[in-house]
Amino acid sequence: MNNLANFYAKNDQTEQAEKYYKIAIQNGSKKAEKNLKILEKFPLMSNPMVMDYLAWDIPMEDAKGELKISIRGFKENGKDLNEFERNRMKGIVRKIWNKLYESADLEFIGYSDNTENKKLSLERAKRLAELFRESGLKDEMRIVKVLGKGSENSSDTNDTVEGRYNNRRVEIIGKNVVKKNFDSSLFNELKNQLEDE
Structure with a gap:
């Protein structure tokens, strides 16, 4: 789940990334906890969609x-x-x-x-x-x-x-x-x- 969340985060899909980080955290992933904190620092996306x-x-x-x-x-x-x-x-x-x-x-x-x-x-x-x-x-x-x-x-x-x-x-x-x-x-x-x- 954490790796899937990273994929979404790196492709400016923060909503999906956040969702999968939270699932990974529920499953005990410490890296997902760290990654979610990094995601929260992302600026508002410039992605037109x-x-x-x-x-x-x-x-x-x-x-x-x-x-x-x-x-x-x-x-x-x-x-x-x-x-x-x-x-x-x-x-x-x-x-x-x-x-x-x-x-x-x-x-x-x-x-x-x-x-x-x-x-x-x-x-x-x-x-x-x-x-x-x-x-x-x-x-x-x-x-x-x-x-x-x-x-x-x-x-x-x-x-x-x-x-x-x-x-x-x-x-x-x-x-x-x-x-x-x-x-x-x-x-x-x-x-x-x-x-x-």
Whole structure:
């Protein structure tokens, strides 16, 4: 299993590599434990297929250098993301936020549709910030503000089911962002550190 995981890692298929390293670790492989730690240092892949897969999850950068992304997936009157979005967010923390950025000050701003209240929008922002921390958001990514703004700043109409769904969101804004600089020779060096059984 470890050798198969190495094959995937060396071919920029980190999801598959991680899966097989974990199986090898369950079977007692010490080399797989070491290799998984190396895999976690891999930068976000420049493989076009990987970037297409992650494109919707990478925060957009504005003219001021601030990051912004809107997270949707809240049920009407619900505080938590649906299960699919929760699981997706866990991966996004590790695969994007921790890999693309050295540090940032993050603000979580919750919103609701026009049938809900401000308290609920704050609870959404709090829950998402907690989920980011629980998912391993590194300490250098500081959560500096958590707000609820209710139904102000609607991103869509409140006259349709879809519009209200889009308004039930949390916006994450990153300020004072320091991006990671990647050296392709470091990436190749990491790949060369992987050990077969």
